[in-house]
Amino acid sequence: MRNTLTIAGRELRSYFSSPVAYVLIAAFLALAGYFFYALLTAFNQTLAIYSMMRNPEMLQRFNLNEMVIRPLLHNMSVLLIFIVPAITMRMFPEEKRAGTYELLLTSPVRIGEIVAGKFLGGLALVAIMVALSGVFGLLLSRFGNPEVPMMLSGYLGLFLVATAFLAIGTLLSSFTDNVVIAYVGTLFALLVLYTIGWLGEAIQGVWAAIVRYVSITEHFQLFTQGIIDTKALVYFATILVVSLFLTHRSVESVRWR
Amino acid sequence: MIEVANLSKRYGDLTAVQDVSFMAAPGEILGFLGPNGAGKTTTLRVITGFLPATSGTVRVCGFDVFEQSAEVRRRIGYLPENPPLYADMTVVPYLRFAAKIHGLARRDVGAAVDRAIDTCGLASVSERLLGHLSKGFRQRVGLAQALIHEPEVLILDEPTNGLDPGQIRDMLAFIRSLGAKRTIVLSTHILSQVLAACHKVVIINEGRVVLEAPLGDLTRDRSLEDVYTQAISSGPVSLPA
Numbered sequence: 001m002r003n004t005l006t007i008a009g010r011e012l013r014s015y016f017s018s019p020v021a022y023v024l025i026a027a028f029l030a031l032a033g034y035f036f037y038a039l040l041t042a043f044n045q046t047l048a049i050y051s052m053m054r055n056p057e058m059l060q061r062f063n064l065n066e067m068v069i070r071p072l073l074h075n076m077s078v079l080l081i082f083i084v085p086a087i088t089m090r091m092f093p094e095e096k097r098a099g100t101y102e103l104l105l106t107s108p109v110r111i112g113e114i115v116a117g118k119f120l121g122g123l124a125l126v127a128i129m130v131a132l133s134g135v136f137g138l139l140l141s142r143f144g145n146p147e148v149p150m151m152l153s154g155y156l157g158l159f160l161v162a163t164a165f166l167a168i169g170t171l172l173s174s175f176t177d178n179v180v181i182a183y184v185g186t187l188f189a190l191l192v193l194y195t196i197g198w199l200g201e202a203i204q205g206v207w208a209a210i211v212r213y214v215s216i217t218e219h220f221q222l223f224t225q226g227i228i229d230t231k232a233l234v235y236f237a238t239i240l241v242v243s244l245f246l247t248h249r250s251v252e253s254v255r256w257r
Numbered sequence: 258m259i260e261v262a263n264l265s266k267r268y269g270d271l272t273a274v275q276d277v278s279f280m281a282a283p284g285e286i287l288g289f290l291g292p293n294g295a296g297k298t299t300t301l302r303v304i305t306g307f308l309p310a311t312s313g314t315v316r317v318c319g320f321d322v323f324e325q326s327a328e329v330r331r332r333i334g335y336l337p338e339n340p341p342l343y344a345d346m347t348v349v350p351y352l353r354f355a356a357k358i359h360g361l362a363r364r365d366v367g368a369a370v371d372r373a374i375d376t377c378g379l380a381s382v383s384e385r386l387l388g389h390l391s392k393g394f395r396q397r398v399g400l401a402q403a404l405i406h407e408p409e410v411l412i413l414d415e416p417t418n419g420l421d422p423g424q425i426r427d428m429l430a431f432i433r434s435l436g437a438k439r440t441i442v443l444s445t446h447i448l449s450q451v452l453a454a455c456h457k458v459v460i461i462n463e464g465r466v467v468l469e470a471p472l473g474d475l476t477r478d479r480s481l482e483d484v485y486t487q488a489i490s491s492g493p494v495s496l497p498a
Binding site: 003006010013014018099101104105106107108110255 | 302305306307308309326327330331333335337338339340341342343344345346350354355357358359360402
């Protein structure tokens with residue numbers, strides 16, 4: 001445990017000792033802020049139109065959660081597809097290039113501790129990012145009247161999506177000593193995971209059910225609707241455990257190759 | 258104490274090390290000599306547990322490198338061919354990190370880092386980024402990292418690589434001063450360094466040990482250069498009776 005925290009701490013500091021963390025956080029928040037502004041403007045305009053039409057029934061159906069928060073959360077999850085691979089791409093390739101991999105693997109630290117430490121270091125950065133994006137929710141609560149529990153469950157969903165992305169990125173970065181391959185490989189895997197649900201509408205039967213179960217969006221959208229479903233939690237836990245287990249095997253494989 | 262027995266390592270079709278055996282006793286500094294590409298780094302990587310052997314055994318302080326890897330890694334200090342430095346860290350946090358992952362208790366970390374900075378002459382650069390250090394200092398930080406947990410066994414892969422003559426002299430004198438209780442393996446392809454620092458020499462060529470002998474016996478009536486040239490050109494050397 002202590003070794004895990006030592007490695008996680010070094011990992012997290014390395015993001016902040018170069019401009020990497022700042023650039024990623026700034027890019028994420030700037031784009032998310034832009035989405036937020038656009039969604040909110042559209043919401044206000046639509047609201048004004050319906051008010052003029054004096055249609056109370058339509059107005060009733062209108063709410064911040066559905067018109068602003070939910071699309072914002074989905075847009076942010078798309079941003080994470082591009083941001084998270086940039087966090088994970090350096091994890092293992094950089095150690096291999098710098099030779100510090102030899103230091104880690106010949107020290108008394110266990111492989112599980114290396115993998116967990118690297119993952120947790122990245123997770124801390126992702127958590128900071130998601131937490132900072134909470135400012136949009138705070139603004140809405142301060143000046144509007146959104147349903148807070150639904151919003152919180154949506155943010156929990158976003159954090160779980162980020163965790164799953166990070167675990168997959170950690171795995172793929174352990175396969176290579178090249179950051180470009182780590183980035184593009186992870187980007188590809190995340191895009192497939194994100195869009196595979198689209199197939200569910202084109203095909204039928206068992207395959208459609210499988211595709212829908214694999215799709216990360218299917219599970220994420222439950223959270224944005226305020227539903228914390230055990231099945232979805234199991235889904236995210238499975239991605240996390242399987243990815244990190246395979247990362248362990250992949251790092252260990254130098255020892256039996 | 259290091260015992261290497263019948264060690265072989267193949268990478269696919271390429272045999273890097275073939276049937277290598279040698280021993281290093283406590284207090285001994287073993288010079289591991291050979292031309293570039295002879296299999297020195299591969300052998301050292303197997304001893305440290307970084308790479309698995311294809312066959313053969315390696316024991317360090319009585320522990321098998323493959324079966325009891327954790328015990329071995331606790332007792333070994335290792336300076337790889339390229340010092341394993343994080344370019345974005347400064348010297349002190351790096352050494353603190355090295356001390357922690359080598360299992361030092363939290364309260365001992367500070368003292369260990371101070372001692373390493375002192376013995377390796379790093380006080381003047383302790384605030385500098387590792388990526389900005391000169392080759393000589395990078396090598397010394399690498400050595401400080403290898404020594405931080407006071408290991409019984411020290412594996413140094415070309416520790417004088419890239420140093421200027423003055424630094425080489427200092428480095429070898431320093432390694433000699435460490436030798437009293439420890440077992441040290443020092444790989445190099447420069448003969449004079451072996452004469453300056455080692456008690457024993459193992460010469461390896463094309464993946465095979467061609468000579469293992471105490472330095473005193475070896476150079477009684479010939480120069481080390483003659484021995485070396487003969488060893489790597491004609492295979493096993495006969496020792497003078």
